[in-house]
Amino acid sequence: MSAKVKTMDRKGASLQERLYLIEIFKGMATTFGHFFRNLLDNRKLYVRHYPEVQPEIPAGWRGRHRLTSHADGTVKCVACFMCQTNCPANCIMIKAGERQDGKTEKMPVKFTIDLLECIYCGYCVEACPLDAIRMDTGIFSVTGNNRESFILELPELLASPGAYSEEEYKKGGA
Template sequence: MAIKVVPRYGNSLKDKLYLPGIAGGMKTTFKHFFKNLKDVGGVNTLQYPEVQPTDITPRYRGVHRLTKHDDGTEKCVACFMCATACPAECIFIEAEERFDGVDEKRPKEFKIDLLECVFCGYCVEACPCDAIRMDTGIFSFTSSKREDFVLNKKALMANEKSKDFE
């Protein structure tokens, strides 16, 4: 089997100055700029957040929620699978023993930091009890304080499933 030698590009002065790349990018930018300048009415503008997008699919991941049993208790058994699967390490769980005979333990404290979360959905996939979901339909979460972005167990249990995901 012969070894294939692949030539290396970018050694010329023209390539090192990046001028052809910059010129090509500016050409594309100005082409769109002048096209939109001629037809201002044809530019699609959404007055977000007052007008929400309508093209969001049911698979789009929103803010998290904790699911409940029929009696209103949380389904989470504090197995730490969601926190282990989370690449952003934004899920914090403190477990406590459970004495109601439903499960062995439950989360005493369950927090998700939405500012650190990358909304990948790994926590939903890792959960063996289907206790955490991202189907609330809440896609823009705003606040003026950092503390409001850390959702505790009470806030996560209060989040409901969006009607759009049914």
């Protein structure tokens, strides 16, 4: 096998470059140029003033999970365990039980997502046959003081609303 070899010119071999000092001052000039320009007028700075200014999150973004509900407020999830089966990080833990609200027969009694273990791959959303789990809350930053606060349970997952309209979400590639 003969690989195609391209020889690159080595830079920095000329006398001017080998003296170093001249190159250092050229670099300093760029740095200080930016420094003084931004010091006098920072409107053109390429920096977001986070967290005062929040980024715009597109609808296809895989943010924190939520569980969706039917129009009458009952949970769509039927505890089929497809998401748990498909989860490569093994961060979803479901406990199924008999359904009481007359929709079908089965529902989750416990639905736990450990966000510290989640890798936000979106396989759970893909696996769900009933569109019951989505990652469209637009929450991209989850913070907490202890490990327990990263473990989401059923009420929290149901309480968070979606950040997008149905059309936007569908257009976002879901």
